[in-house]
Amino acid sequence: MAATPSIDLLELVQQNQNPDTYRSLHWEGSFQDYLDIVAANPAVLRSAFERVYDMILSFGSEEYTENKEKIIRYKFFSDPLGGGRDAIYGLDRALMTLVNVFRSAAHRYGTERRVLLLHGPVGSSKSTIVRLLKRGLEHYCRTDEGVLYTFSWVLPGEQGEEEHPCPMHEEPFRLIPSSLRASALDRLIPEPRPGRPVLVEGELCPYCRFTLRELLTRYAGDWKKAMEHVRVQRLLLAEQDRVGIGTFQPKDEKNQDSTELTGDINYAKIALYGSDSDPRAFNFDGEFNVANRGIVEFIEVLKLDVAFLYDLLGASQEHSIKPKKFAQTDIDEVIIGHTNEPEYRKLQANEFMEALRDRTVKIDVPYCTRLSDEIQIYRKDYGEITSKHMAPHTIELAAMWAVLTRLEEPKNAKLTPIQKLKLYNGKTLPGFTEDNIRELRAEARREGLEGISPRYIQDKLSNALVDEEHTACVNPFMVLNELNRGLDHHSLIADDDTRKHYREMIALVKQEYEDIAKNEVQRAICADEEAIRQLCANYIDNIKAYTQKERVRNPYTNQDEEPNERLMRSIEEKIGIQESLKDDFRREIMNYIGALAIEGKTFSYATNERLHKALELKLFEDQKDTIKLKSLVSSVVDTETQAKIDVVKARMIENYGYCEICATDVLNYVASIFARGDVTAGE
Ligand SMILES: Nc1ncnc2c1ncn2[C@@H]1O[C@H](COP(=O)(O)OP(=O)(O)OP(=O)(O)O)[C@@H](O)[C@H]1O
Numbered sequence: 001m002a003a004t005p006s007i008d009l010l011e012l013v014q015q016n017q018n019p020d021t022y023r024s025l026h027w028e029g030s031f032q033d034y035l036d037i038v039a040a041n042p043a044v045l046r047s048a049f050e051r052v053y054d055m056i057l058s059f060g061s062e063e064y065t066e067n068k069e070k071i072i073r074y075k076f077f078s079d080p081l082g083g084g085r086d087a088i089y090g091l092d093r094a095l096m097t098l099v100n101v102f103r104s105a106a107h108r109y110g111t112e113r114r115v116l117l118l119h120g121p122v123g124s125s126k127s128t129i130v131r132l133l134k135r136g137l138e139h140y141c142r143t144d145e146g147v148l149y150t151f152s153w154v155l156p157g158e159q160g161e162e163e164h165p166c167p168m169h170e171e172p173f174r175l176i177p178s179s180l181r182a183s184a185l186d187r188l189i190p191e192p193r194p195g196r197p198v199l200v201e202g203e204l205c206p207y208c209r210f211t212l213r214e215l216l217t218r219y220a221g222d223w224k225k226a227m228e229h230v231r232v233q234r235l236l237l238a239e240q241d242r243v244g245i246g247t248f249q250p251k252d253e254k255n256q257d258s259t260e261l262t263g264d265i266n267y268a269k270i271a272l273y274g275s276d277s278d279p280r281a282f283n284f285d286g287e288f289n290v291a292n293r294g295i296v297e298f299i300e301v302l303k304l305d306v307a308f309l310y311d312l313l314g315a316s317q318e319h320s321i322k323p324k325k326f327a328q329t330d331i332d333e334v335i336i337g338h339t340n341e342p343e344y345r346k347l348q349a350n351e352f353m354e355a356l357r358d359r360t361v362k363i364d365v366p367y368c369t370r371l372s373d374e375i376q377i378y379r380k381d382y383g384e385i386t387s388k389h390m391a392p393h394t395i396e397l398a399a400m401w402a403v404l405t406r407l408e409e410p411k412n413a414k415l416t417p418i419q420k421l422k423l424y425n426g427k428t429l430p431g432f433t434e435d436n437i438r439e440l441r442a443e444a445r446r447e448g449l450e451g452i453s454p455r456y457i458q459d460k461l462s463n464a465l466v467d468e469e470h471t472a473c474v475n476p477f478m479v480l481n482e483l484n485r486g487l488d489h490h491s492l493i494a495d496d497d498t499r500k501h502y503r504e505m506i507a508l509v510k511q512e513y514e515d516i517a518k519n520e521v522q523r524a525i526c527a528d529e530e531a532i533r534q535l536c537a538n539y540i541d542n543i544k545a546y547t548q549k550e551r552v553r554n555p556y557t558n559q560d561e562e563p564n565e566r567l568m569r570s571i572e573e574k575i576g577i578q579e580s581l582k583d584d585f586r587r588e589i590m591n592y593i594g595a596l597a598i599e600g601k602t603f604s605y606a607t608n609e610r611l612h613k614a615l616e617l618k619l620f621e622d623q624k625d626t627i628k629l630k631s632l633v634s635s636v637v638d639t640e641t642q643a644k645i646d647v648v649k650a651r652m653i654e655n656y657g658y659c660e661i662c663a664t665d666v667l668n669y670v671a672s673i674f675a676r677g678d679v680t681a682g683e
């Protein structure tokens, strides 16, 4: 008999709960057991900064050079844990800076005493970066490499033994008085690995201090006996459980209360313990308490009321917080805030900023300025949409516009914005070296800190996708129009000049699209491989004869003739080869073919990009009139033309990712360009 689906499901869940894994994650032991663990694996004592740093490195990294600059890409930021959902693109430099800050903090070079401030324009992925770090830490502490521990007190209660976890899930090693820790560590770890020092800083939290003192009193100072009440436990950081990971979001300024950060008196328990300064009558559940051992995130940190900002500065600089009615309480956590550009600028005038600026490490998180990176952001979201078709180049053009709005106008007047975008995107332009590109980047200091945010693009792409009025296919024009319309009420555009500039950039993108569409249609028209092959063979026969000063056999007349100069030139001109350089080009091709022959390979036009392009353009020129693209825009199309158009359309669908609708649209569009008559093939 088949099992019911619900029982199947229970089985499935059960099978995935490996009992060994469960036991290992919920390990418990005595304080002595813990000392054995420390001796075997001192890494359990790492600080929060060390752990975050090691977590990032544990995913590996790779190195590459960009414009002669060595850059390290940390794979962690490609979101391997989330299957790439939160992958960060194009910010390798900023992320390198961030990782360097963690590295220096892990070595206790000083940055561990700073607030890390991710600063950048709205929607530049600041929150995403912090989210990745939090998820990463949650994962890492569940691996063998990232394991860490805390402890509970086991005390006699009214109903037998009661377990009281350390409310701040502290490091058990803190139970050893700080004056004795160094020698304890020397004994436990006689030969520490070179590198970072093994160090456990800070004192117990008020609750554990109190409990330890009570026990010592009870046992007349016998610390070993007091330790028998300690149960060490593996610590699993989890934001959902409010363990080791906290988030603080300031509400409106009048409603901020420091208890949200440092915990609050538990009034119900005051009666029980008789005093409001008894740590048992306190909830150590402020965001700083909760996040101990891990990360606390401050969303829009500059909106924090000034009074609490000093709490924040103390927490980072002294690694301690001051709960109401209690002494300073030591914490060990990464404090990371973010703020966007307008907010930061507003506060720069504020003198309080001095204090903050001095105690923060500001890490700029700009927008992408490389087109290919920007495209990936949207591919991630819309790459697999199936409900509607998205015409080729739609995402690319939206991304192109976004990047254009962010680029500063080049000082070199000869460089157009589109050219600059292409240079940044790795394209080579005559007269521009890698050094020039570096100079361009250096002269544009604020580049990437202004312009259109990815969120705006994402919103408009979504709008276009859900728009009921339109057909089952979204094309670039729909999206560009949507982007344009939205500018009227874009809340972050302060002035009309900016709006005008953005609109000009839309016009540039449309122009660029004209070229792209034209090229693609041309290629589809000439994608007739047999025709290209024949043309190529013909061309090669001619240049062979030309370079060897021979004659060519005409297959029709069977007569030897002079090489066909007109044919050769009509192909070469397509890719701008001047008369004076034609000999070089022809020899180059012949040498290439010769070299291949020596290796026993035969030549194919497809391996020579320039020649391929030239042949396609020539073929297009020859065929354009037979296809009568222009006639597409007229309402009457004869059956012969229609058949040819259908072939082209089928190729566009097959080879370039168009659908029936957008293939028709783009053919009409390109036909209208040719009908306008102001362009020539291959322009
Ligand atoms: N460089 C990038 N790589 C990948 N995704 C990005 C990048 N920049 C922005 N995004 C995407 O843009 C959206 C906004 O990102 P996020 O919310 O992290 O930005 P933010 O900087 O926190 O914004 P805000 O300042 O408004 O809080 C997200 O969907 C994010 O994935």
Ligand SMILES: [Mg+2]
Residues within 6 Å of the ligand: 126, 127, 128, 338
């Ligand atoms: Mg954010």
